[in-house]
Amino acid sequence: MTGTACFLCGLETDDISQDFDTRVYFVRCRRCGEYRITMECSSNPRSADETTLAAISAATRQAAESHSTLLLRTDNWDQVAAAHKNTPVRQKVLKVLRYSAAKSRSPGEFFRIQEDFDYPAFDAASPQECRFLVSHATDSGYLESMSDDALTLTVKGWDAVEPLTGTAGTPGRCFVAMSFAEQLDEAYLLGIKPAVEQDCGLLAIRMKELHHNDDICDRLLSEIRQAQFVIADFTGHRNGVYYEAGFARALGRDVINCCRDTDFDLLHFDTNHLSHIKWKMPQDLRQQLTDRIRATIVAPAK
Template sequence: MCPLCAHPAQLRDNENAIDTLSVACMTCGKFSLPGLLFFTFFDFHNSESSEKALLRYLSGYTRHASERGEEIFLDVDNWNEFATAHANTSVATKLTRFLEIIAARSKPGKSGELDRTIDAPLLDAFDSDEVIFLAKTLHQRELIDYAGSDFYSLTAKGWEAIQSAGVNGIPGRCFVAMSFHDSLKDAYDNGIFLAVKNDCKMDPIRIDRVHHNEKICDKIVAEIRTCQFLIADVTLQRAGVYFEAGFAMGLGRQVIWTCRDDDLKNVHFDTRQYNHIVWKEPGDLRMQLADRIKATIPSTI
C-alpha cells in the first residue's frame, strides 16, 4: 500500500540506502522514504490529525516530481514543508491546471481523460470531490464540456482561454531562469521553489523540470509567454538566463533579478542597473525573494 494515499502500490527496498523503501504509485508517483517514516504515515491514516490531511498534498509534490522524472526522497525534515507548499495552491491555479491537462491530452473537437482520483494530485486537489467541483466550475464558465466519466473536452472558449494566456500571462505563474548546475540545486529547491510556492502561493516553472516533446527553445519561449513574471538568477552567468530575462521584459513581464554574493562582481554590465537580490545561502534567498514577490507582484489569492 502507498503510505501517502493508502492505495495499492509497488514497494521495494532501496538498494542505495539502508532501511529505505522505494514506492511506485499510480496516484502519487515514485518516491523513497525511510522505513520508520513509512509506518509513521500509516499511523496518520489511522488518526484524525492535521498530518493526515497533509498527506493528500504531499501526494501532489511527489506526483509532480515524478512527472518530471525525479524520484523524491522524503524524510522527517522535509515532508511537512513539501506538503504545505502544495496545500496553499489557489483555486485559480487549480482551474488553470485543469484546462492545461485537458489541452495536453486532447485536441479541438476531441476529449481527454482526467481521472478524478489518480490525477487529483496533479491539480493539488484534496480529493475527487474537489476535482468534481473544479470540473463543474469550468463547465459553468463554458470552458469545458463533459464527454463521459472523467473525460472532458475544451470548448472554443476553453481553447481561447489557454491560448490567450500568452498575451498577459497566467496569474500566479512564475518562470525561473537559472543555471541547472548541481551547485545551485539547493538554491532552487530550498530557496526559489519554497519562496514562490509556499510563501507566495504561486507556481514556479523551471524548464528542466517540465515534461515536453517540443524543441527546448520553443518550449522555453512558450512557457515565458504564459508566465506572469520571471525570476532570473544570474549566478554562474549563463547566457541563456540573460536571453530569457530579456525576452520576458520584451513581453512586458516583470523580472526579479537574483545573484549569489560571490558572483555579483561578474554580472553583465547591461543588467547591473537592475536591483538584484544578493543572497548567501538558500534560506536567505527564500526570505528576500518572498518579500520581493509580495511587494511587487499582484497576488492571485
C-alpha cells in the first residue's frame, strides 16, 4: 500500500485502517465518504478506468450520505459502478436538490457545496460538472446563491424535493418499504434504487436515506401518501414493512412486493397469495423490478 491515498480518488484519506481477519480496509475519504474495500479488490480492481472509478466514488459517497457503508469487492465492483454510470442530467440535478435539502435542516438555512469534494454526491465526473449542475439549479430558481458561495434551497427547490400532493400521490415518486438492516443496504443501493432511478427515471424514497427532524411515523405516512407507488421488500420480515404495504394498499397505491428467496417460505399468510418478486442477488432484483415497473406503473408525463 502506498501512503494513505484513497483507493478511488487518490485524495489523502482522513482515516484508513485494516482488519486482517476479514482482509478488509476501512477508508474515510472527504470526497468518497466512508467505505470498505477488500484487500483483494484494492490491489486488483476489475477495471480502474477514470469513468468506473468516478462511478464507484459516487456510489460510496451517496451510500455514506444515506448512512450506509458499501463494501467493495471484486464480485460487486462492476455492478456498483453500473448503478452510477450514464445517469441522466435531470437525475443529477435532482440529486443536487436532495443533497441540498439534507444539508439544510430547515428552510432558509444556508449550506455550501464544495465542487472539489462534493461532486461524487451527484454522479458528476468532475468539479466542473458539479459547478455546471449547481449553476443550472441556481439559474432555474431551485437554489439561491449568496455572495460568499453559500446556497439556500428556494421554495421552488423544496417543492421539487418534497412536493405538496393531493390524494393521488406524486407521479414518479416511489416509496420503498424495507428493513433498515445493514445487510440489505446492497439490495437497495444496487437493486431497488437503480431500477427505479436509473432504469425507469423515477424517484426512490427510503426512510433510512432521509434526514429529518419530524416524528418518524408522521413522516412515514406522509411519504407513503406522496408516493405514486410502493415497493415493499419483505426480506427479514420486519413488521413495519407489512404495515406500510397495507397502508399503501388501503390508499389505493400500487404495491410491488419483493422478497429474497431465503426468506420466501416465511412470508406471512396475508401477503403470500400476492405475486412477489423472488430475488437472489441485487442484480436480478434490479432486472425483475425494472421489468415489473415498466409493465405495471404508468410513467409520469415528462
